[in-house]
Amino acid sequence: xxxxxxxxxxxxxxxxxxxxxxxxxxxLFRFEVTAPYQELYMSDGLDFWKYVPHLxxxxxxxxxxxEFAFIKxxxxxxxxxxxxxxxxxxxxxxxxxxxxxxxxxxxxQSFASSELAIRLDPREDKRQKVLYAILDVKTGFIQExxxxxxxxxxxxxxxKDYVRKQxxxxxxxxxxxxxxxxxxxx
Numbered sequence: 001x002x003x004x005x006x007x008x009x010x011x012x013x014x015x016x017x018x019x020x021x022x023x024x025x026x027x028l029f030r031f032e033v034t035a036p037y038q039e040l041y042m043s044d045g046l047d048f049w050k051y052v053p054h055l056x057x058x059x060x061x062x063x064x065x066x067e068f069a070f071i072k073x074x075x076x077x078x079x080x081x082x083x084x085x086x087x088x089x090x091x092x093x094x095x096x097x098x099x100x101x102x103x104x105x106x107x108x109q110s111f112a113s114s115e116l117a118i119r120l121d122p123r124e125d126k127r128q129k130v131l132y133a134i135l136d137v138k139t140g141f142i143q144e145x146x147x148x149x150x151x152x153x154x155x156x157x158x159x160k161d162y163v164r165k166q167x168x169x170x171x172x173x174x175x176x177x178x179x180x181x182x183x184x185x186x
Contacts, residue, residue: 001161005102009152028172042174049174056180089117089132102156114138
């Protein structure tokens with residue numbers, strides 16, 4: 001499960017959502033926003049779908065066109081080494097600071113001794129300016145992930161309740177429900 005915060009520079013506003021993320025290496029994922037409203041983003045490795053039930057609308061793209069490259073961070077450690085310059089994420093976010101974590105370039109002041117804070121600078125893909133992550137070194141799971149884009153927009157994910165299990169391919173396939181509008185940009 002995840003909690004997500006998105007900071008928009010243009011609106012100077014933070015939006016929050018929560019949901020579930022399922023990943024199957026190397027490139028299958030299902031990203032479900034469950035609150036405040038439902039959205040579904042998923043890929044079977046070839047096709048990428050975005051589905052918003054309350055708008056009765058789906059968008060279909062080729063998977064390579066999606067903005068979800070960060071999913072590879074969760075499923076393929078060789079991708080991290082190949083795609084990012086890795087360094088220690090230094091500093092400590094003051095508990096007195098009025099800057100919300102999603103807007104900060106500093107890690108939270110308190111994280112467990114089994115966690116490692118790292119900074120990821122993209123080597124080639126320059127869609128993000130920098131990524132920050134907190135990893136649990138005992139489990140290998142990412143606890144927190146922050147994206148800083150060149151335009152100043154920021155996204156923060158906090159992951160919890162990890163479960164390791166084999167997920168069926170069917171879980172990553174999408175068939176648009178009858179009666180919805182499908183924008184096919186593939």
